[in-house]
Amino acid sequence: MSAPSATRSSVPRGPIVNSLKAGQLPRFIELYTVIGSLALSAGILALIGRLNVVGEAVVSAIVYLVVIGAMSSLVENRRKATDRVVRGLVTVAFLLAMVPLVSTLATVVVRGIGEVDWAFISTTTAHVFNPKTLVVSTSTGALQGIVGTLIITGIAALISIPIGILTAIYLVEYAAGGNWLSRTVTFLVDVMTGIPSIVAGLFAFALFSLLFGPKAVSGFSASIALCVLMIPIVVRSSEEMLKLVSLELREASYALGVSKFSTITKIVLPTAIAGLVTGVTLAIARVIGETAPIFIAASFTDNLNTNAFFGAMSSLATMALTGYKFPSTDLQASIGSAWGAALLLIILVVILNLIARIVARVFAPKGFR
Amino acid sequence: MSETPAVVSESRDEVANDQTKKSSTTTHRSGAPLGGSARPVRAKSRPADRIFLGLSTGAAVSIMVILAGVALFLIVQAAPAIAANWATNPGLNVGATAHHNTFWGYVAPLVWGTIFVSAIALILGAPVAIGIALFISHYSPRRLAGVLGYLVDLLAAVPSIVFGLWGVFVIRPFLLPLTVWLNHNLGWIPFFSGQASTTGSTVLAGGIVLAVMILPIITSISREIFLQTPRLNEEAALAMGATKWEMIRLAVFPYARSGVVSATLLGLGRALGETMAFALIVSPSLIFSLKILTDGQNSQTVAANIVLNFPEGTTLQRQALIGTGLILFVISLAVNLVARVIVTRTGPDAKSRKAKKRIEQLPPSDPASVLAIDDVLAGERRAKKDGTARA
Numbered sequence: 079m080s081a082p083s084a085t086r087s088s089v090p091r092g093p094i095v096n097s098l099k100a101g102q103l104p105r106f107i108e109l110y111t112v113i114g115s116l117a118l119s120a121g122i123l124a125l126i127g128r129l130n131v132v133g134e135a136v137v138s139a140i141v142y143l144v145v146i147g148a149m150s151s152l153v154e155n156r157r158k159a160t161d162r163v164v165r166g167l168v169t170v171a172f173l174l175a176m177v178p179l180v181s182t183l184a185t186v187v188v189r190g191i192g193e194v195d196w197a198f199i200s201t202t203t204a205h206v207f208n209p210k211t212l213v214v215s216t217s218t219g220a221l222q223g224i225v226g227t228l229i230i231t232g233i234a235a236l237i238s239i240p241i242g243i244l245t246a247i248y249l250v251e252y253a254a255g256g257n258w259l260s261r262t263v264t265f266l267v268d269v270m271t272g273i274p275s276i277v278a279g280l281f282a283f284a285l286f287s288l289l290f291g292p293k294a295v296s297g298f299s300a301s302i303a304l305c306v307l308m309i310p311i312v313v314r315s316s317e318e319m320l321k322l323v324s325l326e327l328r329e330a331s332y333a334l335g336v337s338k339f340s341t342i343t344k345i346v347l348p349t350a351i352a353g354l355v356t357g358v359t360l361a362i363a364r365v366i367g368e369t370a371p372i373f374i375a376a377s378f379t380d381n382l383n384t385n386a387f388f389g390a391m392s393s394l395a396t397m398a399l400t401g402y403k404f405p406s407t408d409l410q411a412s413i414g415s416a417w418g419a420a421l422l423l424i425i426l427v428v429i430l431n432l433i434a435r436i437v438a439r440v441f442a443p444k445g446f447r
Numbered sequence: 448m449s450e451t452p453a454v455v456s457e458s459r460d461e462v463a464n465d466q467t468k469k470s471s472t473t474t475h476r477s478g479a480p481l482g483g484s485a486r487p488v489r490a491k492s493r494p495a496d497r498i499f500l501g502l503s504t505g506a507a508v509s510i511m512v513i514l515a516g517v518a519l520f521l522i523v524q525a526a527p528a529i530a531a532n533w534a535t536n537p538g539l540n541v542g543a544t545a546h547h548n549t550f551w552g553y554v555a556p557l558v559w560g561t562i563f564v565s566a567i568a569l570i571l572g573a574p575v576a577i578g579i580a581l582f583i584s585h586y587s588p589r590r591l592a593g594v595l596g597y598l599v600d601l602l603a604a605v606p607s608i609v610f611g612l613w614g615v616f617v618i619r620p621f622l623l624p625l626t627v628w629l630n631h632n633l634g635w636i637p638f639f640s641g642q643a644s645t646t647g648s649t650v651l652a653g654g655i656v657l658a659v660m661i662l663p664i665i666t667s668i669s670r671e672i673f674l675q676t677p678r679l680n681e682e683a684a685l686a687m688g689a690t691k692w693e694m695i696r697l698a699v700f701p702y703a704r705s706g707v708v709s710a711t712l713l714g715l716g717r718a719l720g721e722t723m724a725f726a727l728i729v730s731p732s733l734i735f736s737l738k739i740l741t742d743g744q745n746s747q748t749v750a751a752n753i754v755l756n757f758p759e760g761t762t763l764q765r766q767a768l769i770g771t772g773l774i775l776f777v778i779s780l781a782v783n784l785v786a787r788v789i790v791t792r793t794g795p796d797a798k799s800r801k802a803k804k805r806i807e808q809l810p811p812s813d814p815a816s817v818l819a820i821d822d823v824l825a826g827e828r829r830a831k832k833d834g835t836a837r838a
Contacts, residue, residue, distance in 0.1 A: 278517070338499075438819075
């Protein structure tokens with residue numbers, strides 16, 4: 079790169095530089111620079127007496143980008159300097175995204191872990207008025223939220239999974255060439271994934287208040303709201319999974335004279351089952367944490383309600399919302415229960431994600447394209 | 448695939464159905480031309496086939512019905528509030544909807560707030576998200592790419608309410624020094640003017656949490672599109688002596704431009720509809736405000752306004768909120784439509800018919816599908832892509 083082109087005709091004098099290695103920074107220069115800038119920024123911050131993690135990260139990132147750019151443009155050239163700076167920038171961007179992930183999870187665990195015990199899981203929230211001190215104390219419990227979450231999400235899954243998978247089957251198996259219906263449905267599914275969750279909640283509320291009067295809140299209504307959010311997710315992920323089943327498998331089946339129905343149920347679905355289960359599990363994990371639609375359609379309550387078709391119902395997500403935003407007089411207990419509910423919710427989501435991963439690994443797809 | 452398999456006689460059909468695996472010796476005869484008869488013999492359509500076709504077609508049609516239903520019921524329920532006289536109606540001239548003469552006067556500041564806040568989230572989030580996508584697709588070690596991508600996708604798995612609480616208890620206090628500093632030193636810029644917040648319940652805090660929430664969407668779509676860049680274009684650029692960044696500018700960005708724009712718009716769509724983060728963090732008022740560092744002069748978004756006012760609303764106020772939800776529905780639908788159209792209309796080589804490789808459809812934008820695909824096959828797919836590129 080740096081071999082002077084002018085010397086091509088003349089005989090070089092002096093020590094001959096290795097043209098392959100000249101004008102390059104050493105191999106692990108980026109690593110050294112990272113360590114150097116960490117140390118340097120720690121020194122600077124310690125000098126002005128403001129040494130903390132955030133400042134250290136910010137300052138050392140800036141120091142690194144400046145130093146690597148300067149070194150590279152001195153030793154190498156401007157193009158390589160730009161390249162190195164961009165590499166640094168995108169790495170910083172990635173690290174930046176890890177901060178909220180780690181911070182969120184750590185916060186929820188730290189604040190929620192003290193709240194969650196067997197009593198929290200197995201009782202409902204109760205308010206006790208002490209006539210002597212005139213103080214209302216709240217004993218926290220999440221049973222109503224856990225039961226509500228399971229009922230609402232369960233019904234939503236029962237409705238969404240068949241509709242979603244059948245639609246995906248239609249799109250992939252019956253309309254592979256692309257007729258107007260499949261094009262329209264594909265487009266609408268894409269658009270449906272963009273429906274704001276609160277609008278889904280309003281839809282369910284509007285529907286049920288038209289049918290059963292203005293105060294018709296119920297767990298089932300919330301399930302319908304979740305369906306609107308869940309169906310497009312199930313369709314989209316199932317569609318991707320069915321598309322992966324190799325065409326040869328289907329053709330082999332047809333060549334043997336097997337009917338379309340049998341081919342789909344005996345060949346295509348078993349091949350894609352791991353992917354389908356993974357997709358469905360993650361779709362459930364996605365809607366289980368929805369707050370706004372459940373809050374609108376099922377309202378919230380401190381009482382245990384196991385009847386999905388009548389009365390207000392809480393979920394863990396709405397508990398986390400109401401504990402902070404609509405607290406009881408015992409503020410400390412309310413906020414505590416919000417964090418406890420948030421932790422339980424995160425645990426549920428993590429479990430579902432783990433199940434999805436394990437299913438994807440253990441029942442590894444066979445015969446995918 | 449398009450039709451039921453032809454040239455299979457009825458009797459063979461049953462045999463084949465019973466013994467799928469073993470019957471190859473008995474059925475291979477049926478593949479031969481049937482004595483030159485002009486009419487191909489079609490497989491008998493069984494009831495199970497017809498029922499299943501009907502079921503799956505019905506499911507596909509139900510998607511259209513649901514979407515139409517969402518629009519219809521929102522319109523029906525919102526109509527009374529939109530048509531009502533807001534100044535005199537006893538259900539509307541109290542509480543949160545008082546001091547507004549019409550529905551449009553009520554919804555206008557909300558729409559402004561929604562767009563303003565989403566724009567802030569997009570300005571903060573989109574560059575970072577695209578940077579992350581580049582990092583995962585082109586800079587990170589190949590073995591780690593899958594894991595790193597998964598980590599970012601996990602951000603999408605965190606429920607929005609948890610981000611809301613995190614914003615309240617972590618981001619709000621964290622931003623306070625920055626708020627004071629910005630207000631003190633850059634207060635002449637309209638965005639940073641006004642009385643600096645003492646609680647941290649600012650639009651800035653809400654915008655930052657929203658930015659975090661739209662990161663994974665923009666990242667996952669951009670990442671997939673960056674990875675779809677034709678390998679030969681990249682290698683050609685590298686062969687000409689381009690550095691990695693120059694290669695990305697010359698080969699990857701031109702190919703991925705429309706996809707990244709669409710991804711950003713989908714991120715915007717997500718930000719428009721996000722409810723919880725904003726409802727929990729920001730102390731709002733229904734005004735047109737540019738200020739992002741104050742306590743009482745924050746714009747309010749449609750979604751947060753619905754959640755905060757719904758429980759205490761009268762029937763007509765609830766219908767007014769449904770009306771604002773309808774407006775939100777229309778806006779986010781429009782943003783989504785534009786995002787989808789951009790990618791097909793102005794995608795790479797959209798004009799030349801000979802183009803072999805172009806983005807037909809955006810990769811799934813919902814986190815669940817993205818994670819599912821990552822779980823099941825992304826590793827394989829990428830390995831295969833590398834393999835073909837090397838071959």
